[in-house]
Amino acid sequence: MSGGVNLHDLARLGAEARANLLKRSEADLGSFLERVKPIIAAVKEEGDVALARFANEFDKSPVKPGEIAATRADFDAAFKAVEPEVIAAIEFAVENIRKFHSDQKPEEMWLHEMRPGAFAGDRFRPIPSVACYVPRGKGSFPSVVMMTTIPAVVAGVKDICVVTPPGPDGKIDAATLVAARLAGVDKVFKCGGAQGVAAAAYGTQTVPKCAKIVGPGSPFVVAAKRLLADVIDPGIPAGPSESIIFADETVDGRLAALDLLVEAEHGPDSSAYLVTPSAKVAEEAIKALPDYWARMSEQRVAFSSAVLKGPRGGVVLTPDVDAAMAFINDYAPEHLEILSDEPFAYLGRIENAGEVLLGKHTPVTLGNFVLGPNAVLPTSRAAMTHSPLSVFDFMKRISVGYVTSVGYPTLAKHARVLATYEGFDAHANAVSEIRDRLLKH
Known part of the structure; x- marks a missing residue:
């Protein structure tokens, strides 16, 4: 059935084999x-x-x-x-x-009144x-x-x-x-x-x-x-391309195969999986791949076939949707595409992904080029803790605080208790009767 393309039956894989599917090319640098x-x-x-x-x-x-x-x-x-x-x-x-x-x-800048007379917020600067x-x-x-x-x-x-x-x-x-x-x-x-x-x-x-x-x-x-991380801020981890195409039983497997090749064609160090609980979708996708390869350049065929037949790609057949969602969240893909007649039904179950592209009219191609959201995304499972590149990556926050004479007494009282408990004498003195006397002058 696979014709050389990897077909991973998740129900038959042990823990080590499943863990190997999660590895990326830059795992060992x-x-x-x-x-x-x-x-x-x-x-x-x-x-x-x-x-x-x-x-x-x-x-x-x-x-x-x-x-x-x-x-x-x-x-x-x-x-x-x-x-x-x-x-x-x-x-x-x-x-x-x-x-x-x-x-x-x-x-x-935003500034909110935390307590009467006490304000705090953030100021954003590039x-x-x-x-x-x-x-x-x-x-x-x-x-x-x-x-x-x-x-x-x-x-x-x-x-x-x-x-x-x-x-x-x-x-x-x-x-x-x-x-x-x-x-x-x-x-x-x-x-x-x-x-x-x-x-x-x-x-x-x-x-x-x-x-x-x-x-x-x-x-x-x-x-x-x-x-060079101690010399220059390296930004979000963004290594070789990776994607997961999730397709349920409502999807034509040929469509899933079409989109599976998108990130796979970047290079042999890419990672690309079709994840589906449907054996029919898996079979249709694998059968469709040769026709699509016939429409691609020799170089892109070499890249994508190396991925789909290598250690970081192919079709993952899951026993059910729950297993598919668990695998996706464990993988934390750079690009995630959800192919279904009801794609929003799955969105709430996705915890880890650089981006989620919903529905049959939202292939990764659109996200990569023209849709608008940033296509520089965290790779190698970094989507578990990192976000896509955004305007925030080019800005920093400066905390801002302002306390009036009305708000000061209440905050000072509690701050002095905590400073004394932690043993910081100068902290406590700065909100003690010493300050009260100085403020009256």
Whole structure:
């Protein structure tokens, strides 16, 4: 029945086998951590010279130290090189993504009266700078440019840049430059991989030192972020792509198969499962895959088939819906798509997912490109504790308090009791009769 595609019968799997299904490609970063250490050290020491050398070595790109930054002419040429329909699609996506994140943005400050005469709240301010990492090795990703830069612009970050690998021609992908300019960002640099992360962390002669870096990347990028976490805020964990397509018995398995391939085609390090309690849906999906592969490029077929026939993909047949929901929540997928005639019936049962896309007309493709919510999502089970990239990732909260003479006595009384109990004399003195005497002067 499977034709080489993995079919995992959850009812027959032991605890260890089930646990293996939850593993991601970056689960063991040990070898990557060791390999990126010298790269990071070189960038810290040599700056642009190291970036150019690594572009030549890793990206096979003839970049020189003085050519790290995209020029205005590069941006202008990109708009001439990209097809008008692609530019129109980017403009459409920019509008939706900007609207979503503008609606998401909190008011600058809120202040509530906690007790009579005592006020507390938050004031939101943008972070000072951010580098948006945009991968390239397995494709071109203007969508990632939009998803990372637009919420930063909406948040009000003053210094925003894009770091991305150069192509074999020594240039930055044209659509990436188009998306950056339409998003409102004019700083784009030719440095990908671990070296790009290091450049943003330490700064070079060209790349500015940034307070934070966001965006998805390979295990090399993830490893570099981890090693540099005490130098630069690494943002949410965003590694290789992953998805779960849940389909119940109301769904045509061919539709489920169509969507199963979406994240699987990103690369062989991706993870993708169809989870269903229906043997009929599972069988229909597996039978449909060869027809879809016949409509895809050789590279994307190689990537997606490697995933669906490898250790991190395939079809998971569950004994019932409860088991399916339990598996999904344990997996905590980056992307979760719910295919059903009644998708909202399942939404309340989902606790862990980067995003939930509901219904037969909401494939992951729409979420990745044009719907509006951010498609940079937590991976490798990080969705259990992390949220999608948002305007909040580019802002910080400053707590605000204000107590009047009316509210002070009651708060001071209880604070003094707690300060005395914990043994903090200065704390207690600051809300004692000493302050009362001073306030009367």
